[in-house]
Amino acid sequence: QTVVTQETSLTVSPGQTVTLTCASSSGAVTHAYYPNWFQQKPGQAPRSLIYSTANTLPWTPARFSGSLLGGKAALTLSGVQPEDEADYYCLLYYGGAWVFGGGTKLTVL
Amino acid sequence: EVQLVESGGGLVQPGGSLRLSCAASGFNFRSQAMSWVRQAPGKGLEWLSVISGRGGSTYYADSVKGRFTISRDNSTNTLYLQMKNLRAGDSAIYYCAQGKTGTQIDNWGQGILVAVSS
Numbered sequence: 001q002t003v004v005t006q007e008t009s010l011t012v013s014p015g016q017t018v019t020l021t022c023a024s025s026s027g028a029v030t031h032a033y034y035p036n037w038f039q040q041k042p043g044q045a046p047r048s049l050i051y052s053t054a055n056t057l058p059w060t061p062a063r064f065s066g067s068l069l070g071g072k073a074a075l076t077l078s079g080v081q082p083e084d085e086a087d088y089y090c091l092l093y094y095g096g097a098w099v100f101g102g103g104t105k106l107t108v109l
Numbered sequence: 110e111v112q113l114v115e116s117g118g119g120l121v122q123p124g125g126s127l128r129l130s131c132a133a134s135g136f137n138f139r140s141q142a143m144s145w146v147r148q149a150p151g152k153g154l155e156w157l158s159v160i161s162g163r164g165g166s167t168y169y170a171d172s173v174k175g176r177f178t179i180s181r182d183n184s185t186n187t188l189y190l191q192m193k194n195l196r197a198g199d200s201a202i203y204y205c206a207q208g209k210t211g212t213q214i215d216n217w218g219q220g221i222l223v224a225v226s227s
Contacts, residue, residue, distance in 0.1 A: 001171065034212035038154070045204060045220050046146075046154060051213035089154050093212050096168040098144070098156040 002026055004092050006101035011109055012080050020104045021072040022090030028071035029092065035073035036091040037066055039084075040103075046089065050075060082108050111135040113205050113218035120224045125195050131188040131205030131218055139163070139183040142211040145190045147201040148220075155201075158190065161211065173199075195225045 003025040012018040022035060029035060037050040048057055050066035053073065063078045073090055085108040090101040117129040131143070145157040158169045158179040167179050178191040188205050202220040209215055 036214055038214070040154075045217045047217070048213075048215050051208070051215070055213075057215060087153075091154075091156065091214065096159070096166070097170065098159065100146075100154045100156055103153040 002094060002099050004090065004099045004101040006088075006090060006104045008102070009105040009107065011107045012077075014080055014082055014108060016080055017076065017078045018080055018106070019069070020075045020077075020088055020090075020106070021069065022074070022092065022101050023072045024092055026094075029068060029073045031068070032093075033073070034093040035066065035068075037064075037073075037075045038089045038091065040087045040089065041085075077106075080106075080108055084108055111207060111216040113207060113216060115203065115205055115218045115221035118203065118221035118223045120226065121195055122227050123196060123225055125225070126191070126193040127195065127223060129190040129192070129203055129205075129221060129223070131190075133186045133188060133205075133207065136207065138181075138186040141207055141209060143179075143181060143188045144206045144208070144214060145177075145179060145188075146204045146206055146217075147199075147223075148204070149198070149201040152201075157203075159211070160188070192223075195223075197225050199223065200225045 005023045038046040040046040054066040089103045112134045114132045140162045144159040160179045180189045204220045205218045206214045207216045
């Protein structure tokens, strides 16, 4: 059973930069896992931010970027805003099936 | 504008069945893979299943394999999830999701609640 691991929680101050990561129990995450990233605020459906490691969607704020970092997928928020406080989920592709990470609760204080 | 609207949720007894529907509009439905994702109360997202644009390929999470069946009707732009032998652990908000390619999710429905209880 593949497990995808994210930080449980992170706290950041407005204006700072923070990086969330996404690791696979099966080894290093590569582009072949097509990492996707999603944001979810309380009571709302998830919103897609990043696909295929680093590609953004038309509504993705410019401060969000995706990459691979040290064998993991990474989501970087540069210049965090108060409205970025949310849960963030990564999703990895395993040749047909997908697995979500457990999510990172990002607090902006 | 992409719109995904789920329906068919509700309260069902353990061991019962339910069929969810997702009405899609605003994109070329027959050319894009569609997925189902759920979220139990207070928990994270769980990917359940995906179906290719023409319906010829399907994949399932181990947690629902053999109990849930994904299907689509490209003539009515509708995605389905047939759920049988439901358990309390299947209680969740169920989302349908769309992506331009089979390796991305771009848009989500608003979700529909399924509660399994006696």
